[in-house]
Amino acid sequence: MSLIKQKVGVLGGGQLGRMMMEAAHRLNVELIVVDPQTDSPAKQLSSNSHIDLPFTEPNAIMELANRVDVITVEIEHVDTKTLIEIVENKFKDKNINKKNSRYGVENVNIYPSPQTVKVIQDKYLQHKILQESSIAVAPFLNCSTLEAAVEAANEFSYPFLLKAKRGAYDGRGNVVVKSKEQLYEAWNNLSSQAIPTENSNSNDSGIYAEKMINFSKELAVMVVQELNGEVSCYPVVETIQKDNICHVVWAPAPIDGLLMKKAQTLACEAIKALNSISLNTSDQSSNQNNSLVQQIPKSAGIFGVELFLLENGDIILNEVAPRPHNSGHYTIEACETSQYENHLRAIMGLPIGSTQLKVNYSAMINLLGKCGTDDSLPPNDENNIMSNIFEQVLGVPGATLHSYGKKYTKNGRKMGHVTVVSDSPVEIRNKVNTILNIIDQNGLGNYKNVVSLQNLIAYKPAPLVGIIMGSDSDLPVMKLAANQLNSFGIPFELTIVSAHRTPERMVQYAQTAKDRGLQVIIAGAGGAAHLPGMVAALTPLPVIGVPVKGRCLDGVDSLYSIVQMPRGVPVATVAINNADNAGLLAARILGARIPTISNGVIEYMAQIKDEVETKIEKLESVGYENY
């Protein structure tokens, strides 16, 4: 007997199913996999009796429905028709004589709701519903004919995107159209592949057009919806993609904390919108039946939301996946509860676990078969190379390898991934660099121009310290703090905030500092020197005050102004003009959070000791007269 008593069936048995199986093992939940491959990655991990049929096949789904309490998916390309029928019949045939067994199609729940999955399968419909729910997406147009595509080209101008509405994944089914000539070619290509809708009356070409968006970053957020409709979200991550294949994920995304909140809000709203699609959208006839509407099947589970961050700070939604997602692998090691476990908890109606990060920084690197080329190595050679990579990444401290158990390495195939965690932004970048070098040196994957140097340099961790000063005349003093932070590899921002000349800016700066991600503020000011104390009154962060020496009173005026704060509002005051020490104090403070910085402080102390010892040596050897 399983102590948590539900049985779960999953359509699809790839690496996402495999990691879902790992979560099911921990909870001791029986997970039955439907996948045509007998030893698919998920099935390898379990002695349960699985179903060796395609997950698109109605028979397979019906067999599964008779054996489990809940059906879910690890891939969206499933047979939603059958799934919807199961749900509809369940609600229609309320008075049917239930079988004695707890199992049976009339007892099974399907989460996420098949209506939601059906909408998500169709990217055009997905965008339409999101747009109707006021979720920002890129402008898009239906193209029922080639003529409509030409009109879309006029509307969006070249280059623009021509996309298959259904069946697209990892970049397949998406074409960037750069000219009218390319448009014809793209149209022919896509329309030959396009999957028609179920509705045979429709004139649907299966193709739509989307305006090309210039984004500054690709972001992603995992959202988990509970059966009671509540949604929780994971941290915002940045995904580094090339040719629509994800290579690296940075968690958290190195962006302003306020942008993160915006992205999370958008992602949550999108999931609420997509999950509130009711049964009757596919069944107009039963629209009048109020008792049916009352019993609209709920939706639940984890959703991957891909977003674009635009140059102007706007965030728009790219697309949604109704399942665990590559951009959420990092949650296994880096969050209090993984995306896989929370998916299972959600669809079984169990309490959701905390989605918080439990480490400061993490990153995920996909281990892919040779990318961006059609040359294939003999399968065994490539397997050996991948095997070398696997063994070498184990040598990176804080790295966790996930090998998916796939038999053969193929071009671009996801063979595994590695997650690294670290307390420090510098270290996380170094660890990712080390792993990318391992991949490069094993000759797998055209990685050189994908994610190694070029993109890594683009990883600029979000600032942890804000250096502010009342006037640019303070800069010669305050830049010493900046130099110190640089020497410890501490990311910071530096700007002018004047208490007396820009009071509103000061309030806004101080009040948002923590939410934007800062951990410490260094404020320099001369004369009346109100800045440090006023900022300290407006933020819960530690504020370091640097009294800057003015023309009179030798800086004692600023020292008193900064240090003599009333009870309740502390400012950590350093010596007059000693911004060096302010930078060092910030490093000592961050050392509590980031042990590698604390080690840096220890090295620094040894270094200043050495400097004095060199002087001692010199003084003693040349004598004081010649010194």
Added chain:
Amino acid sequence: MSLIKQKVGVLGGGQLGRMMMEAAHRLNVELIVVDPQTDSPAKQLSSNSHIDLPFTEPNAIMELANRVDVITVEIEHVDTKTLIEIVENKFKDKNINKKNSRYGVENVNIYPSPQTVKVIQDKYLQHKILQESSIAVAPFLNCSTLEAAVEAANEFSYPFLLKAKRGAYDGRGNVVVKSKEQLYEAWNNLSSQAIPTENSNSNDSGIYAEKMINFSKELAVMVVQELNGEVSCYPVVETIQKDNICHVVWAPAPIDGLLMKKAQTLACEAIKALNSISLNTSDQSSNQNNSLVQQIPKSAGIFGVELFLLENGDIILNEVAPRPHNSGHYTIEACETSQYENHLRAIMGLPIGSTQLKVNYSAMINLLGKCGTDDSLPPNDENNIMSNIFEQVLGVPGATLHSYGKKYTKNGRKMGHVTVVSDSPVEIRNKVNTILNIIDQNGLGNYKNVVSLQNLIAYKPAPLVGIIMGSDSDLPVMKLAANQLNSFGIPFELTIVSAHRTPERMVQYAQTAKDRGLQVIIAGAGGAAHLPGMVAALTPLPVIGVPVKGRCLDGVDSLYSIVQMPRGVPVATVAINNADNAGLLAARILGARIPTISNGVIEYMAQIKDEVETKIEKLESVGYENY
């Protein structure tokens, strides 16, 4: 094909094997389990073809040896005779014609070395070897006869421990002897159960005596030995035991960091000693064969080391387990690499992963069948209760449940465990409390007098802040800092350290502060006020200086002494006599590491704002004349 190409066999298929299987899954390593139970916890997780025979049976071991590259154990009560024979033959028959297959008894490695396991199986021998290697253990004496036991009683005085040398676990085989009458009874009991040695010539009774140790805490350290002989260790944890069954593990142990280092050193030395037992200890005849000695089989794997912390700060070793250990379960969620994964990596000769904690605090609570009673509930009732507990603990934020898949709940049986993680010492205690209450309220386990209130109050987190002052005359000022820290739930220590009267003490205090576990120092001083600056020169921690007002100069003397530090050594100075603000600044600083404290600061700021608003209201309503 497995990409990491070795196959591993494990003797024993309980929960430790199950969690080893989970680690094997991640690495895609094939793990074959030997266990008489067909659906033992470990086997449930895998479709591999396992061996359904007792792990003590030579046939089972030989079959396994023919199928895998490495054999390991998840329980020490295995047939070491057969394992040693395999290893010995491997080295004797060097010129044997190897089979074509990569598998075969002549190719298999056995880690940890069966000699080490054999020594560990015999607690008396284990203690003897540790003692010979200068590892501190409790005084013990062999008792070949009852008379010898009486002598031991005279030596150790009552109460003392009578122990079975072999086969003991979870308290079985250990008797506390309180009087001579009890001694006879205990002797008869133990000698009827005692397992004789293999050597039939010996007069071994199978019993030994051990002096009763008054310890202040039980500690444990997981140590991983690599094939090259290097050892790494995990953090020190505290185990809360009752009747020799572990109930709760606190990680890290709430003790001084210097004690931790001492415990880690002891644990590492012990493992090195036990792993250097050579093959020829069991095979005198081959002692002359030098080439054999050259090829002494190496040992590798994870070891659990249980320790006692005595009142005087000494640490002695209790016992060692040659396998993953209950006290190391927390590593799955709380460390960069789990004990299970590092065990597999070590025995396969792969690089060891980082053993560092990746969270500030964690704890593990065993979920046990009703303890400390012989009353049994009907199995299904107890299963239902356990099922309730499992579901309820999922509601605790930051909790991860591990359900072992055991069919029936029994008295004291380990059915699962739950790990909680947190950034804050107060929160971790609250989370453990919540889980213990869930167990209590479900009526499982006499927990009330085991670990709930009584022992929880005994969990006193290690101090994060040190408050020091030059003289007790500073206490009226400095205690305000202590009060502030208390109000934020920040553990601290407070003492007198005088720069001028106890200079050596000051140096020693400052130099050890970080290693002892402090994150921030608050130093108060008056007059010449050298303490804060001198301490800052001797520690990498942030030092907050409080100028204490003396009889002359209004404290300006101390302010200047504290704030006007030279470049390189910062002191975070607060206002004269304002130790309140020093406490608040410490809270703001710790907020970078412990978000819950940062939230406390936000609440505090709202509260002081409210206080002023109340005054505003009063002033405006009663008028300034009547205020």
